[in-house]
Amino acid sequence: MGFSTVIRGRVWVFADDVDTDQILPGHSMSKPPEELGKYAMSGSAIPDFPTKVKCGDIIVAGFNFGMGSSREQAPVALKQCGVALVIAKSFARIFRRNAINIGLPVMVADTTGLQNGDEIEVNLRTGSIRRLSDDWCVTGIPVSAVALETLEAGGLIEKVKRQVCGNEGRGLCSAGKDHKDH
Amino acid sequence: MNEIEFYLAKSSKVDRVAPGDEISLSVDLVMAHDVTAPMAIREFYKIGIPSVFDHRKVLLVIDHCYPAPTVDARTNHRTMQEFGRRYGITVLSNGEGVCHQVLSEMGKLERGSILVGADSHTCTAGGYGAIGIPVGSTELAAVLATGKIDFEVPHTVGVCLKGNLPLNCSGKDVALSLLKEFGVRGLTDKAVLIFGEGVRGLTIGQRMTICNMTIETGAAIGYVSESLDMDDVDQIVTIDLNRLSPLVACPSSPGNVRPVSEVAGVPISQVVIGSCTNGRLEDIKEAARVLDGRKVAPYVNLVVVPASRRVVADAEREGLLAVLREAGAVITNPGCGPCFGAHQGLAADGDVVISTTNRNFPGRMGSRKAEIYLASPATAAASAVAGRLVEAELR
Numbered sequence: 202m203g204f205s206t207v208i209r210g211r212v213w214v215f216a217d218d219v220d221t222d223q224i225l226p227g228h229s230m231s232k233p234p235e236e237l238g239k240y241a242m243s244g245s246a247i248p249d250f251p252t253k254v255k256c257g258d259i260i261v262a263g264f265n266f267g268m269g270s271s272r273e274q275a276p277v278a279l280k281q282c283g284v285a286l287v288i289a290k291s292f293a294r295i296f297r298r299n300a301i302n303i304g305l306p307v308m309v310a311d312t313t314g315l316q317n318g319d320e321i322e323v324n325l326r327t328g329s330i331r332r333l334s335d336d337w338c339v340t341g342i343p344v345s346a347v348a349l350e351t352l353e354a355g356g357l358i359e360k361v362k363r364q365v366c367g368n369e370g371r372g373l374c375s376a377g378k379d380h381k382d383h
Numbered sequence: 384m385n386e387i388e389f390y391l392a393k394s395s396k397v398d399r400v401a402p403g404d405e406i407s408l409s410v411d412l413v414m415a416h417d418v419t420a421p422m423a424i425r426e427f428y429k430i431g432i433p434s435v436f437d438h439r440k441v442l443l444v445i446d447h448c449y450p451a452p453t454v455d456a457r458t459n460h461r462t463m464q465e466f467g468r469r470y471g472i473t474v475l476s477n478g479e480g481v482c483h484q485v486l487s488e489m490g491k492l493e494r495g496s497i498l499v500g501a502d503s504h505t506c507t508a509g510g511y512g513a514i515g516i517p518v519g520s521t522e523l524a525a526v527l528a529t530g531k532i533d534f535e536v537p538h539t540v541g542v543c544l545k546g547n548l549p550l551n552c553s554g555k556d557v558a559l560s561l562l563k564e565f566g567v568r569g570l571t572d573k574a575v576l577i578f579g580e581g582v583r584g585l586t587i588g589q590r591m592t593i594c595n596m597t598i599e600t601g602a603a604i605g606y607v608s609e610s611l612d613m614d615d616v617d618q619i620v621t622i623d624l625n626r627l628s629p630l631v632a633c634p635s636s637p638g639n640v641r642p643v644s645e646v647a648g649v650p651i652s653q654v655v656i657g658s659c660t661n662g663r664l665e666d667i668k669e670a671a672r673v674l675d676g677r678k679v680a681p682y683v684n685l686v687v688v689p690a691s692r693r694v695v696a697d698a699e700r701e702g703l704l705a706v707l708r709e710a711g712a713v714i715t716n717p718g719c720g721p722c723f724g725a726h727q728g729l730a731a732d733g734d735v736v737i738s739t740t741n742r743n744f745p746g747r748m749g750s751r752k753a754e755i756y757l758a759s760p761a762t763a764a765a766s767a768v769a770g771r772l773v774e775a776e777l778r
């Protein structure tokens with residue numbers, strides 16, 4: 202899958218308290234999972250985000266990004282439409298866990314000063330953020346070792362698979378083989 | 384250790400825990416609904432094991448989109464039913480009601496038990512002293528496989544309740560007073576432990592309502608204790624129930640709380656009474672007391688969404704639904720209704736809604752240009768009659 206801990210991309214700026222209804226409105230939650238990207242941030246201040254975002258873009262936001270619902274469709278939609286990383290001053294608990302679990306990196310940093318369209322390079326291991334145009338720098342909180350492990354595995358399910366099938370249940374695994382890829 | 388920590392230690396089979404400890408909890412009950420379960424099921428299949436950790440400890444509830452308003456929603460129901468048949472898991476799929484209320488009616492919520500739910504309002508179970516941990520679909524799939532959840536022991540904030548509620552206040556006003564105190568991120572990742580003599584005067588339903596909205600403060604756990612005092616918490620905030628007045632969360636944040644008296648007079652166009660926050664029998668009763676013999680104002684729509692089938696049956700038996708119908712309410716089937724903006728009473732540009740639900744984010748009930756106020760059933764019902772936001776006069 203090639204997960205990299207150094208991410209370079211173009212910035213989209215959002216404010217404090219971006220809730221999950223802004224990230225993925227309730228009416229779109231029942232859509233088939235492969236269509237969720239079309240609704241990413243469609244309840245936000247940038248409702249046409251899915252048509253503007255490019256693969257590898259980075260969201261930077263204020264405090265409490267992802268507050269509200271447990272809907273995992275929210276980080277899934279962001280990942281699907283191409284968002285490579287979300288940086289915020291803080292995250293709501295469930296969103297933060299969901300994002301890591303599905304393989305969308307999230308990092309805590311104060312990026313006040315960045316503007317829409319800025320190109321930045323982020324090192325998840327060190328927490329360093331650098332704007333490419335002028336070498337403006339800031340250091341956030343490095344992504345934890347446990348979270349990196351999950352991200353590098355390709356998400357929580359891959360990690361659980363290794364746990365369940367690697368240690369205790371090698372024989373059990375083949376029983377569910379038909380579901381492995383879907 | 385405080386009471387929450389005691390139960391976390393017990394579940395993880397260690398003698399002591401402290402804030403920051405990474406522990407692994409044994410889960411007593413796993414729950415998901417029709418918005419979160421289909422994705423969890425898909426992820427569970429990817430793990431590739433032949434069964435869930437214990438099919439008797441799993442409950443799936445179809446409550447968000449029922450009866451199916453779209454073909455996609457129906458597809459999700461069928462995915463859940465098939466999964467249930469395959470693994471011997473109970474799927475409540477006939478409109479029994481909102482998962483949090485149904486769990487309570489099934490007697491599944493024991494003090495100190497660990498409930499993992501793929502819904503942010505899983506904290507509602509804290510009204511019983513159960514520890515409700517909200518997760519997303521993937522983490523739920525992992526719990527279905529292992530029966531365990533990794534958990535970092537949170538710091539605990541104590542909320543001491545004193546006194547008794549005034550007549551025109553209820554559990555919702557207590558919940559809103561917590562949001563007034565802490566805002567929407569004041570308790571991020573914390574456990575909220577509610578205790579004190581004031582708890583004794585609160586019904587189980589009111590305790591559930593208070594816990595239900597602890598997630599709106601960012602909390603990891605909401606929990607009601609029956610103890611009169613509490614040690615081993617980071618801080619204690621005291622709320623004197625005698626001094627509460629009806630509160631309302633103004634557009635567009637649950638943390639934007641003000642006394643109803645300060646914002647009274649705002650003209651409204653739609654009222655929603657119900658949901659896992661305030662759709663219980665006592666909430667319907669509270670609304671019916673206000674609406675008895677009166678009519679909903681012209682050009683105002685009142686939608687009542689009972690939290691469960693049992694609530695409907697009890698309210699019918701007590702004549703409460705007749706009172707609501709006479710007043711001009713439409714009563715939907717039990718479920719989540721319009722709370723999360725999928726069906727059964729959406730709001731359009733320019734709508735001003737008073738709702739007893741738990742979130743008023745922009746676009747939560749439909750249009751981003753609708754305004755939503757969150758209030759108690761009494762405030763909502765009185766406002767429905769007045770056609771504007773008013774305090775209820777209850778004797």
